[in-house]
Amino acid sequence: MTKTSRQFYEDLAINAFRFLGCKSFKEINQMTLREFELRMIAFKLSQVDEDMKRHEQAFLNNSVRARDNKGNAIYKEFIDFYDYEERINEALKGTDLHKSKLDEKRINELKQIARNLREFREGRGTI
Structure with missing residues (x-):
């Protein structure tokens, strides 16, 4: 039609x-x-x-959530899984922009989040 x-x-x-x-x-x-x-x-x-x-x-x-043959977590810290600083550097390569580094407090917060998440998942929890 x-x-x-x-x-x-x-x-x-x-x-x-x-x-x-x-x-x-x-x-x-x-x-x-x-x-x-x-x-x-x-x-x-x-x-x-x-x-x-x-x-x-x-x-x-x-x-x-990947584990090795012994059952240990492959990624022990968040940075092992995703290197934010490296990604920022790659994204800004060739530009005249300067990246601001993560301060120590934020790095520690991210590490704690990663630890909490790993512990939660090891306890068979889900998000």
Whole structure:
């Protein structure tokens, strides 16, 4: 069944409000059809990115619980699993921005969080 131009416009408007964050008909009417199509493609790709982040998080949640053959935790400290400072350095490489180092208090807080999490999980707890 072929849509009427009114049905087509209403579908476009609904999708623009729902997925593209448009707040008014004025905003929708200023968009070209090509812009709408490209923005919808970008939205769909961003959904794929979000889905990938969720799957990556699930993978990391599983990895952080990894044990060696003796049953010992592979990651004893948070920094063994994720080196924040190194990641910041990599992200800023080639820029003229300077990173601010984690202060000792924050490092100790993160270490304590990692220890608490490990102890909780070793006690068969779940989050």
